[in-house]
Amino acid sequence: MSLKAKLKRELRFFRGLNRTLGRIRPLSPESKTLVCDDLQAAVEHWRERPAMTFEGRTLTYGELDAMANRFAHWAKGAGLRRGQTVALFMPNRLEYFAAWYGLSKVGVITALINNQLTGAALAHCLNISGASNCIVDGDTSPVFEAARDQLDRPMLQWVLGRAQGDQRDLAQALKSCSQLPPDRSVREDMTASDTALYIYTSGTTGLPKAARVSHLRAQLYMRAFAAATDAKPKDRVYVALPLYHATGGLCGLGAALLSGGSVVLKRKFSASQFWPDIVSEGCTMFVYIGELCRYLVNHPPEEDETRHKLRLAFGNGLRPDIWPQMKQRFRIPEVLEFYGSTEGNVSLFNFDGREGAVGRVPRWVRKRFNVRLVQFDAETNEPIRGTDGFCIECPPGQIGECIGRIGGDARSDYGGYVDKLASEKKVLRDVFEKGDAWFATGDLMRQDGDGYFYFIDRIGDTFRWKGENVSTGEVVEHLQAAPGVREAIVYGVPIEGAEGRAGMAGLVVEPDFDLAAFGAHVERDLPAYAQPAFIRILPQIDVTGTFKHRKMDLVAEGYDPALVKGALYYRDAKRGYVKITKAGHEKIMAGAVRF
Template sequence: RFMDSAKRLPNKPMVVFEGQEWTFAQMHEWSNHLAHFWIAQGIGHGDIVCQMLENSPDFIANWIALMKIGATAAFINFRLPPKALAHCLRIATARTLVFHPAFAATVDAVRADLGAATDTAPACPPWATLVDGAVWRVHPATPPPPSRTAAVDFADPAMLIYTSGTTGLPKAAIVSHMRMTLAAVGFPGMYGVSESDIIHCTLPLYHASAALIGFAQACFLGSTVVLSRRFSVSRFWAEVRESRATVVQYIGELCRYLLQASASAAAAATTDHRVRIAIGSGLRPDIWEAFKRQCGIPEIGEFYASTEGTAYLFHWHRAGAPGAGAVGYFGPLARVMNGIKVLRVDPDTHEMVVDSQTGYGQVAAPGEPGEMISRITNEPHKRFNGYFGDASASEKKVLANVFSDGDRWFRTGDLISVSADGYYYFHDRLGDTFRWKGENVSTTEVQEAFEGMPGLVEANVYGVALPGTDGRAGCAALQWAPGHPPPDADARRQLAATLRQRLPPYAVPVFLRYVPQLEHTATLKQTKVALRHQGADPRVCADPLFVYDAGARTYVPLSAERYVAL
């Protein structure tokens, strides 16, 4: 379909990057050069090439080139620490890694661990091969032989995209050509995107949202994508205005940052643009309407999906329509036929609650949070391809014999509820809920209770274990704005009062931890594993810690003696 778009719209800009345009014809020719380069290296159908590239036209051209010869690109996050990077390169079983020169030191740090070969070339590390224009332009600009792609099946992997790894080392999700096609056609159709649209993409291309919803649809539809090297709060709206973008992509945290910035910016700075719809996932209900209003976004195209999963939810929210904050909507008939259920699960074990009479699982009642599961079948859009080279991890995502013997369902790991009128609402990751005083606490609910605290940049909420107690006590790691003093005794008293007002008693955090910087994955998801492991023991944690004193109704400094007394 990309080659069809190149023939139909040869002179139309496909990629705009840092003020320079690449037309469909230019990207077609560039990827042809690279395809022949890879053929000369012995790469072909079924081979995997890891690409560790920044957001750039290079990323797109190389990706298209590999697909033209039936090879698979494994998208590597260049922000990974050495252990995770080596893991990602190893499990891909790739023959080659291509990377931008800026990452030479990072790659060199794991090269010995991988047993990588040593090559030489000028102007690059002595152990690598330079692939610049002088190298690939000597290869033909004509398309590679049709025989190179004749053997490619829709079920073959088009790319490997790694999960974020918030709970462990990343896993390589297999994205088939069929899944890529469905995303490239389905998302634009769902939200009315056409070839006349200009799409602004600031998300990393090595993740599915940018790769599939941003660029795959451009290949299929012929729309133009304006690509940013990275997300910048201060530059975002200027880039949108300069590019005359009509569609922007988001993830929820990005929207929160933009909303915070809009509070101190002139109205025209955030509303003077041509954007008609923002498409993405994770926009939370507490900022949904404010983001639309303050940033001048008429429509929201919220969706729910995972790179490897089989559950898809869509919600096109227009002005004045109901369902603000919902991640999806289905009518009565579609809810019966979509193969998606919300399953009752045990809050502690996260296993399904079995009906004592039938021996099968139970569907949650309307409005009741449960784990969303999706039927696995051999239909292209319901086929679970699993994780590359990790059968064990793949099997853990499958739940069998749920409603009948032999049925198989994909476990999303997400707590979702469905309203009586068909709106789907995200509550939390199963791993991000904890039990305290016999009640289930949602970390998302608690985090949203901190919204609007003066000087607070971000809150990360999680449960910590306390010796001699059941469940986990809530702890909120708080990052304060530079130059803004953390709350003093009076401010902590007011903070406690606000939390009591916004939360049920059992959900008010037991501990507060002031941190200089909260950590995130490459897609801006909060990481909690290290924080959970460190707990709230002042003998282990060097950050300032506070504990809620129920008698004084405020947060007081947590000493080692007080912690032991707890």
């Protein structure tokens, strides 16, 4: 790289870093300014400007705020008090953001429930939220009803749509509520450290956990992305990611709504509709996860893909093999990749666009960041400690676990989960000195000599597929409940041309095991991203001396019929589980089979 190119790279990094740090530096856990105050300030500044467009309908900042105020007054009228929780179980729609924004104005916490969940997993998320009221719409109401008998406590169901039986008509209730802001006195003694949202994450094991998102953390996400993207009032941000995730619901919305820009919201992502939408709506930015970009690259070329006004794509999980293809084919001027976790305190930005890197911390600003990599033992699943008992920091080029120092300021604050025991399990103590505490991300990375961080893999039993973290423990529980399944083991396997790892299950089955019935059970009980793409039948599952399942050999054999002994199947979108032949395996390896 020439000296001129290096200087240009450093200037881009410096400008992005200073812009972002300048926007988030005033934040403090003790501050009386909440996330709703940030949003209210934006409303007052850009009241008449378009704020959000969804399925042909556009709301101005003032109209979106009026909708939020109705939710705030509805909560007060329903007897909800500060610190109580409302569960929000809906797909993307105009009312989604307005609901939690409005509830935050009266100190009510919103639990953002993944609208792909069903059955026991849904009931679990509703139970741990502590909510006594749940907001649904016509799509999610039947799913809620199906899980109702698994709830720990009675829960009122408020429907944005036609109400039946003991359901409450929320649309009608909102009509009778005031559009004016609620009195600020209801939250006058609240601080930014109070909880605003629960956002669910699979973590590394077990059922989904509710990450506690304080007003401070929500502000950090929204302000950081408004600054990092250098968003302006003329920007229009395309958001096709689910709003129950922080990437779409906080990062994507924050970039637009704290800058006077507009959000173009989609119910869900569609590769065929993406570029026509981008062009017709005049979008200048879009927020992504890596799998979304891979879908776009794999989609047949179309005229609109280069007729756009995009200046930036921002998100996380963009793999090195897709990065240059996306920039060159679609003529996207800049890509802003970042790294972060909903419950954690590590945030990284790749301001200067080094392909493949999730972020950068050069030596000259190292002290201003709380992130480090420590040597990790893959056998024990724990950081390696030296003879002095402290962890060992990785030199450049060595893979280790990414950790974040826990402190009292906004950037190093650790909110953790609603479950205090689960929160404590993610904390490493006495890492580099007695008494220090660090958040363990569960992610393996390496850092090069220029300070760039590169994501390697997740630690433990969670793998990522279709943009979601899949907990093997949860999937195993569902599979072992299927008729004819005696025992199950689940792991992730790579697929050529696909992002992340697809689920594969090894099953020990009874003589009367019915594969078609098993497939129906999987489709009914698990969300699409958690349904195993591959199945193999095992005579038994080998265990270690401590009775842990041995997965390494199974992962190595993958779904190759030349290596696997016994029956082997893959999940076809139309036919269910189909036997893998040598020819079928070749098609999968060539990328001719869609998963």
